[in-house]
Amino acid sequence: xxxALGTTAVSERVPLHAPDPVERALRLAPGFAERAVxxxxxxxxxxxxxxxxxxxxLLALTVPVALGGSGAGAREAARVLGVVAKSDPSTALVLxxxxxxxxxxxxxxxxxxxxxxxxxxxxxxxxxxxxxLRVEPELGSPARGGLPATIARRTETGWRLSGRKIYSTGxxxxxxxxxxxxxxxxxxxxxxxxxxxxxxxxxxxxxxxxLGLRASGSHDVIFEDVAFPLDYEIDVRKxxxxxxxxxxxxxxxxxxxxxxxxxxxxxARDWLITFLKxxxxxxxxAPLASLPRAQEILGAIETRLAVNARLIDGFARDxxxxxxxxxxxxxxxxLTVTNNAVAVVEDALSLSSNHGLxxxxxxxxxxxxxxxxxxxxxxxxxxxxxLGRTALGL
Numbered sequence: 422x423x424x425a426l427g428t429t430a431v432s433e434r435v436p437l438h439a440p441d442p443v444e445r446a447l448r449l450a451p452g453f454a455e456r457a458v459x460x461x462x463x464x465x466x467x468x469x470x471x472x473x474x475x476x477x478x479l480l481a482l483t484v485p486v487a488l489g490g491s492g493a494g495a496r497e498a499a500r501v502l503g504v505v506a507k508s509d510p511s512t513a514l515v516l517x518x519x520x521x522x523x524x525x526x527x528x529x530x531x532x533x534x535x536x537x538x539x540x541x542x543x544x545x546x547x548x549x550x551x552x553x554l555r556v557e558p559e560l561g562s563p564a565r566g567g568l569p570a571t572i573a574r575r576t577e578t579g580w581r582l583s584g585r586k587i588y589s590t591g592x593x594x595x596x597x598x599x600x601x602x603x604x605x606x607x608x609x610x611x612x613x614x615x616x617x618x619x620x621x622x623x624x625x626x627x628x629x630x631x632l633g634l635r636a637s638g639s640h641d642v643i644f645e646d647v648a649f650p651l652d653y654e655i656d657v658r659k660x661x662x663x664x665x666x667x668x669x670x671x672x673x674x675x676x677x678x679x680x681x682x683x684x685x686x687x688x689a690r691d692w693l694i695t696f697l698k699x700x701x702x703x704x705x706x707a708p709l710a711s712l713p714r715a716q717e718i719l720g721a722i723e724t725r726l727a728v729n730a731r732l733i734d735g736f737a738r739d740x741x742x743x744x745x746x747x748x749x750x751x752x753x754x755x756l757t758v759t760n761n762a763v764a765v766v767e768d769a770l771s772l773s774s775n776h777g778l779x780x781x782x783x784x785x786x787x788x789x790x791x792x793x794x795x796x797x798x799x800x801x802x803x804x805x806x807x808l809g810r811t812a813l814g815l
Contacts, residue, residue, distance in 0.1 A: 446505055457512075461635050464636065470509065498520045503687070514678075526540065558570075586641065588629075611659075622644060623642065671748040675754055685762060692769070728757070756804045770788060
Protein backbone atom coordinates (compact mmCIF):
# COMPACT_ATOMS: atom_id res chain seq x y z
CA UNK A 422 0.00 0.00 0.00
CA UNK A 423 1.29 3.45 -0.87
CA UNK A 424 2.22 5.48 2.20
CA ALA A 425 -0.05 8.51 2.00
CA LEU A 426 1.32 12.00 2.26
CA GLY A 427 0.53 13.74 5.51
CA THR A 428 -1.17 10.79 7.20
CA THR A 429 1.34 10.00 9.96
CA ALA A 430 -0.41 9.66 13.30
CA VAL A 431 -0.08 12.70 15.56
CA SER A 432 1.92 11.98 18.69
CA GLU A 433 2.27 14.27 21.68
CA ARG A 434 5.82 12.96 21.97
CA VAL A 435 6.87 14.69 18.74
CA PRO A 436 9.12 17.56 19.86
CA LEU A 437 8.45 21.04 18.49
CA HIS A 438 11.96 21.25 17.08
CA ALA A 439 12.23 17.66 15.83
CA PRO A 440 14.75 17.31 12.99
CA ASP A 441 12.06 16.19 10.53
CA PRO A 442 9.93 19.16 9.38
CA VAL A 443 6.92 16.85 8.93
CA GLU A 444 7.16 15.83 12.58
CA ARG A 445 7.26 19.50 13.59
CA ALA A 446 4.16 20.15 11.50
CA LEU A 447 2.41 17.18 13.11
CA ARG A 448 3.14 18.65 16.53
CA LEU A 449 1.35 21.86 15.54
CA ALA A 450 -1.53 20.20 13.69
CA PRO A 451 -3.93 19.57 16.62
CA GLY A 452 -3.91 23.23 17.59
CA PHE A 453 -4.46 24.30 14.00
CA ALA A 454 -7.39 21.91 13.63
CA GLU A 455 -9.02 23.07 16.85
CA ARG A 456 -8.82 26.73 15.84
CA ALA A 457 -9.88 26.09 12.23
CA VAL A 458 -13.55 25.79 13.21
CA UNK A 459 -13.63 29.24 14.78
CA UNK A 460 -11.63 30.91 12.03
CA UNK A 461 -13.92 29.40 9.40
CA UNK A 462 -17.05 30.61 11.19
CA UNK A 463 -15.68 34.12 11.74
CA UNK A 464 -13.64 34.39 8.53
CA UNK A 465 -10.90 35.55 10.90
CA UNK A 466 -7.19 35.22 10.17
CA UNK A 467 -5.12 32.59 12.07
CA UNK A 468 -2.24 34.82 13.15
CA UNK A 469 -1.33 32.44 15.96
CA UNK A 470 -0.70 29.61 13.50
CA UNK A 471 2.03 31.57 11.77
CA UNK A 472 3.65 32.54 15.05
CA UNK A 473 3.86 28.84 15.88
CA UNK A 474 5.12 27.96 12.40
CA UNK A 475 7.86 30.56 12.81
CA UNK A 476 8.83 29.26 16.26
CA UNK A 477 9.05 25.75 14.82
CA UNK A 478 11.33 26.95 12.03
CA LEU A 479 8.78 26.05 9.36
CA LEU A 480 8.41 29.47 7.76
CA ALA A 481 12.05 29.17 6.68
CA LEU A 482 11.61 25.63 5.33
CA THR A 483 12.37 26.55 1.69
CA VAL A 484 14.95 29.23 2.48
CA PRO A 485 18.43 28.02 1.37
CA VAL A 486 20.69 26.57 4.05
CA ALA A 487 23.36 29.16 3.18
CA LEU A 488 20.90 31.87 4.23
CA GLY A 489 19.89 30.19 7.49
CA GLY A 490 16.90 28.14 6.32
CA SER A 491 16.25 24.42 5.98
CA GLY A 492 16.92 24.32 2.24
CA ALA A 493 13.92 22.07 1.58
CA GLY A 494 12.73 21.44 -1.94
CA ALA A 495 9.29 20.85 -3.43
CA ARG A 496 8.93 17.32 -2.05
CA GLU A 497 9.46 18.22 1.58
CA ALA A 498 7.38 21.38 1.20
CA ALA A 499 4.50 19.30 -0.22
CA ARG A 500 4.70 16.89 2.71
CA VAL A 501 4.56 19.70 5.27
CA LEU A 502 1.71 21.40 3.43
CA GLY A 503 -0.21 18.13 3.36
CA VAL A 504 -0.04 17.93 7.15
CA VAL A 505 -1.00 21.57 7.66
CA ALA A 506 -3.83 21.37 5.12
CA LYS A 507 -5.44 18.43 6.93
CA SER A 508 -5.74 20.71 9.95
CA ASP A 509 -6.33 24.12 8.39
CA PRO A 510 -6.13 24.52 4.60
CA SER A 511 -6.38 28.32 4.83
CA THR A 512 -3.12 28.36 6.76
CA ALA A 513 -1.64 25.90 4.28
CA LEU A 514 -2.60 28.08 1.32
CA VAL A 515 -0.87 31.17 2.75
CA LEU A 516 2.14 29.04 3.67
CA UNK A 517 2.32 27.51 0.19
CA UNK A 518 2.51 30.92 -1.48
CA UNK A 519 5.35 31.89 0.86
CA UNK A 520 7.19 28.62 0.15
CA UNK A 521 6.80 29.08 -3.59
CA UNK A 522 8.25 32.58 -3.54
CA UNK A 523 11.34 31.49 -1.61
CA UNK A 524 11.90 28.50 -3.88
CA UNK A 525 11.61 30.79 -6.90
CA UNK A 526 14.10 33.20 -5.31
CA UNK A 527 16.55 30.36 -4.75
CA UNK A 528 16.34 29.11 -8.34
CA UNK A 529 15.76 32.28 -10.36
CA UNK A 530 18.57 34.15 -12.08
CA UNK A 531 16.37 37.24 -12.21
CA UNK A 532 15.67 37.82 -8.54
CA UNK A 533 18.18 40.42 -7.24
CA UNK A 534 20.47 38.58 -4.84
CA UNK A 535 20.43 41.41 -2.32
CA UNK A 536 16.65 41.33 -2.02
CA UNK A 537 16.54 37.54 -1.84
CA UNK A 538 19.04 37.61 1.05
CA UNK A 539 17.09 40.32 2.84
CA UNK A 540 13.80 38.41 2.69
CA UNK A 541 15.49 35.15 3.64
CA UNK A 542 17.06 36.71 6.74
CA UNK A 543 13.75 38.21 7.83
CA UNK A 544 11.97 34.87 7.40
CA UNK A 545 14.58 33.05 9.47
CA UNK A 546 14.37 35.65 12.24
CA UNK A 547 10.60 36.03 12.54
CA UNK A 548 7.16 36.15 10.94
CA UNK A 549 7.92 37.75 7.57
CA UNK A 550 5.80 36.31 4.77
CA UNK A 551 5.68 37.14 1.07
CA UNK A 552 3.15 36.46 -1.65
CA UNK A 553 2.75 37.52 -5.27
CA LEU A 554 -0.20 39.85 -5.90
CA ARG A 555 -1.28 39.30 -9.49
CA VAL A 556 -5.05 39.14 -9.91
CA GLU A 557 -7.09 42.28 -10.67
CA PRO A 558 -10.81 43.08 -11.05
CA GLU A 559 -10.60 43.66 -14.81
CA LEU A 560 -7.64 41.45 -15.67
CA GLY A 561 -8.63 38.35 -13.77
CA SER A 562 -5.77 35.87 -13.66
CA PRO A 563 -2.66 36.94 -15.62
CA ALA A 564 -2.44 33.34 -16.86
CA ARG A 565 -5.28 34.23 -19.26
CA GLY A 566 -3.25 37.08 -20.78
CA GLY A 567 -3.70 40.85 -20.86
CA LEU A 568 -1.88 43.82 -19.35
CA PRO A 569 -2.38 44.68 -15.68
CA ALA A 570 -4.15 47.93 -14.77
CA THR A 571 -1.73 48.41 -11.86
CA ILE A 572 0.81 51.01 -12.97
CA ALA A 573 4.33 51.67 -11.70
CA ARG A 574 5.54 55.19 -12.53
CA ARG A 575 9.29 55.60 -12.60
CA THR A 576 10.55 58.82 -11.00
CA GLU A 577 14.01 60.14 -10.17
CA THR A 578 13.63 59.05 -6.55
CA GLY A 579 11.81 55.74 -6.94
CA TRP A 580 8.73 53.90 -8.16
CA ARG A 581 5.19 55.18 -7.52
CA LEU A 582 2.62 52.37 -7.64
CA SER A 583 -1.15 52.64 -8.11
CA GLY A 584 -3.70 49.86 -8.55
CA ARG A 585 -5.92 47.27 -6.90
CA LYS A 586 -5.12 43.60 -6.40
CA ILE A 587 -7.85 41.10 -5.51
CA TYR A 588 -7.65 37.64 -3.95
CA SER A 589 -4.44 38.65 -2.18
CA THR A 590 -3.99 35.53 -0.06
CA GLY A 591 -2.53 36.22 3.37
CA UNK A 592 -3.06 39.97 3.10
CA UNK A 593 -3.43 40.55 6.89
CA UNK A 594 0.00 39.07 7.68
CA UNK A 595 2.16 39.66 4.61
CA UNK A 596 5.29 41.74 5.10
CA UNK A 597 6.19 41.80 1.39
CA UNK A 598 4.23 41.93 -1.85
CA UNK A 599 5.59 40.83 -5.22
CA UNK A 600 3.26 42.99 -7.31
CA UNK A 601 2.44 42.29 -10.96
CA UNK A 602 2.32 45.68 -12.71
CA UNK A 603 3.12 47.56 -15.90
CA UNK A 604 5.33 50.59 -16.20
CA UNK A 605 4.43 54.00 -17.62
CA UNK A 606 7.61 54.09 -19.72
CA UNK A 607 7.41 54.95 -23.45
CA UNK A 608 8.04 51.26 -24.11
CA UNK A 609 5.81 49.50 -21.62
CA UNK A 610 7.32 46.76 -19.50
CA UNK A 611 5.46 44.25 -17.35
CA UNK A 612 6.56 42.24 -14.36
CA UNK A 613 7.11 41.98 -10.63
CA UNK A 614 8.09 44.73 -8.21
CA UNK A 615 8.86 44.13 -4.53
CA UNK A 616 6.72 46.34 -2.33
CA UNK A 617 6.98 46.40 1.49
CA UNK A 618 3.60 46.05 3.18
CA UNK A 619 2.23 48.98 5.16
CA UNK A 620 3.75 51.82 3.17
CA UNK A 621 1.81 55.13 3.03
CA UNK A 622 -0.89 54.87 0.40
CA UNK A 623 -1.39 51.12 0.93
CA UNK A 624 -4.59 49.79 2.42
CA UNK A 625 -6.30 46.44 2.78
CA UNK A 626 -10.00 46.29 2.00
CA UNK A 627 -11.53 43.28 3.74
CA UNK A 628 -13.53 41.90 0.83
CA UNK A 629 -12.91 38.17 1.38
CA UNK A 630 -16.26 36.53 2.25
CA UNK A 631 -15.92 33.25 0.43
CA LEU A 632 -17.58 29.84 0.47
CA GLY A 633 -14.32 28.07 1.28
CA LEU A 634 -10.86 28.84 2.69
CA ARG A 635 -12.55 31.58 4.67
CA ALA A 636 -9.58 32.13 6.98
CA SER A 637 -7.06 32.77 4.19
CA GLY A 638 -7.40 36.57 4.37
CA SER A 639 -7.53 36.85 0.58
CA HIS A 640 -8.63 40.48 0.65
CA ASP A 641 -8.09 43.34 -1.81
CA VAL A 642 -4.86 45.31 -1.50
CA ILE A 643 -5.06 48.86 -2.84
CA PHE A 644 -2.06 51.00 -3.79
CA GLU A 645 -2.50 54.76 -4.14
CA ASP A 646 0.72 56.36 -5.37
CA VAL A 647 2.85 54.16 -3.10
CA ALA A 648 6.55 55.08 -3.17
CA PHE A 649 9.38 52.54 -2.92
CA PRO A 650 12.99 52.31 -4.17
CA LEU A 651 13.94 51.82 -7.81
CA ASP A 652 16.17 48.86 -6.95
CA TYR A 653 13.13 46.91 -5.67
CA GLU A 654 12.47 45.83 -9.22
CA ILE A 655 12.37 42.01 -9.34
CA ASP A 656 11.71 41.00 -12.93
CA VAL A 657 10.21 43.49 -15.40
CA ARG A 658 10.30 42.75 -19.15
CA LYS A 659 8.62 43.55 -22.44
CA UNK A 660 5.09 42.06 -22.53
CA UNK A 661 5.98 39.62 -25.31
CA UNK A 662 8.80 38.21 -23.19
CA UNK A 663 6.16 36.79 -20.82
CA UNK A 664 4.55 34.64 -23.53
CA UNK A 665 6.10 31.58 -21.91
CA UNK A 666 5.08 31.10 -18.24
CA UNK A 667 7.78 31.14 -15.60
CA UNK A 668 8.77 27.46 -15.41
CA UNK A 669 9.69 27.27 -11.72
CA UNK A 670 6.66 29.25 -10.59
CA UNK A 671 4.27 27.15 -12.69
CA UNK A 672 5.67 23.79 -11.60
CA UNK A 673 5.72 24.70 -7.92
CA UNK A 674 2.28 26.29 -7.90
CA UNK A 675 0.64 23.26 -9.49
CA UNK A 676 2.42 20.78 -7.20
CA UNK A 677 2.07 22.55 -3.86
CA UNK A 678 -1.51 23.67 -4.45
CA UNK A 679 -2.40 20.08 -5.30
CA UNK A 680 -0.87 18.95 -2.00
CA UNK A 681 -3.17 21.30 -0.09
CA UNK A 682 -6.40 19.93 -1.54
CA UNK A 683 -5.17 16.38 -1.16
CA UNK A 684 -4.71 17.20 2.53
CA UNK A 685 -8.33 18.40 2.76
CA UNK A 686 -9.51 15.15 1.18
CA UNK A 687 -7.51 13.13 3.70
CA UNK A 688 -9.14 15.01 6.57
CA ALA A 689 -12.54 14.14 5.08
CA ARG A 690 -11.51 10.48 4.72
CA ASP A 691 -10.38 10.32 8.36
CA TRP A 692 -13.68 11.80 9.60
CA LEU A 693 -15.66 9.39 7.44
CA ILE A 694 -13.88 6.32 8.81
CA THR A 695 -14.69 7.36 12.36
CA PHE A 696 -18.31 8.07 11.39
CA LEU A 697 -18.75 4.70 9.68
CA LYS A 698 -17.40 2.84 12.69
CA UNK A 699 -19.50 4.70 15.24
CA UNK A 700 -22.80 5.13 13.42
CA UNK A 701 -25.15 2.25 14.24
CA UNK A 702 -28.62 2.74 12.69
CA UNK A 703 -31.43 1.06 14.63
CA UNK A 704 -32.68 -0.79 11.56
CA UNK A 705 -29.21 -2.22 10.87
CA UNK A 706 -28.09 -3.09 14.38
CA ALA A 707 -24.44 -2.83 13.28
CA PRO A 708 -22.03 -0.05 12.32
CA LEU A 709 -22.31 1.41 8.83
CA ALA A 710 -18.77 0.14 8.34
CA SER A 711 -20.19 -3.38 8.04
CA LEU A 712 -22.06 -2.52 4.81
CA PRO A 713 -20.45 -3.65 1.54
CA ARG A 714 -21.56 -0.37 -0.10
CA ALA A 715 -19.68 1.66 2.53
CA GLN A 716 -16.62 -0.55 2.14
CA GLU A 717 -16.68 -0.18 -1.64
CA ILE A 718 -17.00 3.61 -1.58
CA LEU A 719 -14.26 3.87 1.02
CA GLY A 720 -12.14 1.65 -1.21
CA ALA A 721 -12.69 4.08 -4.10
CA ILE A 722 -11.60 6.91 -1.81
CA GLU A 723 -8.44 5.04 -0.88
CA THR A 724 -7.75 4.44 -4.57
CA ARG A 725 -7.94 8.15 -5.40
CA LEU A 726 -5.76 9.10 -2.45
CA ALA A 727 -3.16 6.49 -3.40
CA VAL A 728 -2.99 7.94 -6.91
CA ASN A 729 -2.67 11.45 -5.46
CA ALA A 730 0.18 10.41 -3.19
CA ARG A 731 2.16 8.95 -6.08
CA LEU A 732 1.53 11.92 -8.35
CA ILE A 733 2.47 14.60 -5.82
CA ASP A 734 5.46 12.84 -4.33
CA GLY A 735 6.85 11.61 -7.65
CA PHE A 736 6.46 14.91 -9.46
CA ALA A 737 7.91 16.93 -6.58
CA ARG A 738 10.84 14.53 -6.31
CA ASP A 739 11.51 14.80 -10.04
CA UNK A 740 11.51 18.60 -9.75
CA UNK A 741 13.99 18.49 -6.88
CA UNK A 742 16.20 16.06 -8.82
CA UNK A 743 16.28 18.32 -11.87
CA UNK A 744 14.35 15.96 -14.13
CA UNK A 745 13.07 17.33 -17.43
CA UNK A 746 9.51 18.50 -16.69
CA UNK A 747 7.07 20.82 -18.41
CA UNK A 748 4.24 23.10 -17.33
CA UNK A 749 1.64 21.05 -19.21
CA UNK A 750 2.49 18.00 -17.13
CA UNK A 751 2.27 20.13 -13.99
CA UNK A 752 -1.23 21.15 -15.03
CA UNK A 753 -2.20 17.50 -15.42
CA UNK A 754 -0.96 16.76 -11.89
CA UNK A 755 -2.93 19.66 -10.44
CA LEU A 756 -6.09 18.79 -12.40
CA THR A 757 -5.99 15.11 -11.45
CA VAL A 758 -5.18 15.58 -7.77
CA THR A 759 -7.71 18.34 -7.14
CA ASN A 760 -10.53 16.52 -8.94
CA ASN A 761 -9.68 13.33 -7.07
CA ALA A 762 -9.83 15.35 -3.86
CA VAL A 763 -13.25 16.78 -4.71
CA ALA A 764 -14.52 13.29 -5.56
CA VAL A 765 -13.25 11.94 -2.23
CA VAL A 766 -15.22 14.51 -0.24
CA GLU A 767 -18.31 14.01 -2.40
CA ASP A 768 -18.11 10.26 -1.79
CA ALA A 769 -17.81 10.90 1.94
CA LEU A 770 -20.95 13.05 1.77
CA SER A 771 -22.82 10.32 -0.09
CA LEU A 772 -22.27 7.95 2.86
CA SER A 773 -22.87 10.41 5.68
CA SER A 774 -26.06 12.08 4.39
CA ASN A 775 -27.36 14.87 6.65
CA HIS A 776 -24.62 14.17 9.19
CA GLY A 777 -22.02 15.24 6.64
CA LEU A 778 -23.81 18.48 5.84
CA UNK A 779 -24.41 19.66 9.39
CA UNK A 780 -22.09 22.36 10.66
CA UNK A 781 -21.59 20.38 13.86
CA UNK A 782 -19.33 18.09 11.82
CA UNK A 783 -16.27 19.15 9.76
CA UNK A 784 -17.21 17.42 6.51
CA UNK A 785 -19.29 20.30 5.17
CA UNK A 786 -16.31 22.62 5.76
CA UNK A 787 -13.98 20.19 3.99
CA UNK A 788 -16.39 20.20 1.05
CA UNK A 789 -16.48 23.99 0.85
CA UNK A 790 -12.69 24.14 1.10
CA UNK A 791 -11.92 21.43 -1.44
CA UNK A 792 -14.09 23.05 -4.12
CA UNK A 793 -11.67 25.98 -4.17
CA UNK A 794 -9.05 23.71 -5.72
CA UNK A 795 -10.67 24.02 -9.13
CA UNK A 796 -10.23 27.81 -9.14
CA UNK A 797 -6.45 27.84 -8.83
CA UNK A 798 -4.29 28.33 -11.89
CA UNK A 799 -3.96 26.34 -14.07
CA UNK A 800 -7.70 25.80 -14.30
CA UNK A 801 -9.10 22.59 -15.74
CA UNK A 802 -10.35 24.02 -19.02
CA UNK A 803 -7.00 25.65 -19.81
CA UNK A 804 -5.15 22.39 -19.12
CA UNK A 805 -7.51 20.30 -21.24
CA UNK A 806 -7.51 22.78 -24.14
CA UNK A 807 -3.72 22.83 -24.10
CA LEU A 808 -3.56 19.04 -24.13
CA GLY A 809 -6.14 18.82 -26.91
CA ARG A 810 -4.34 21.35 -29.10
CA THR A 811 -1.07 19.53 -28.57
CA ALA A 812 -2.63 16.20 -29.53
CA LEU A 813 -4.04 17.81 -32.68
CA GLY A 814 -0.72 19.38 -33.55
CA LEU A 815 -2.13 22.89 -33.35
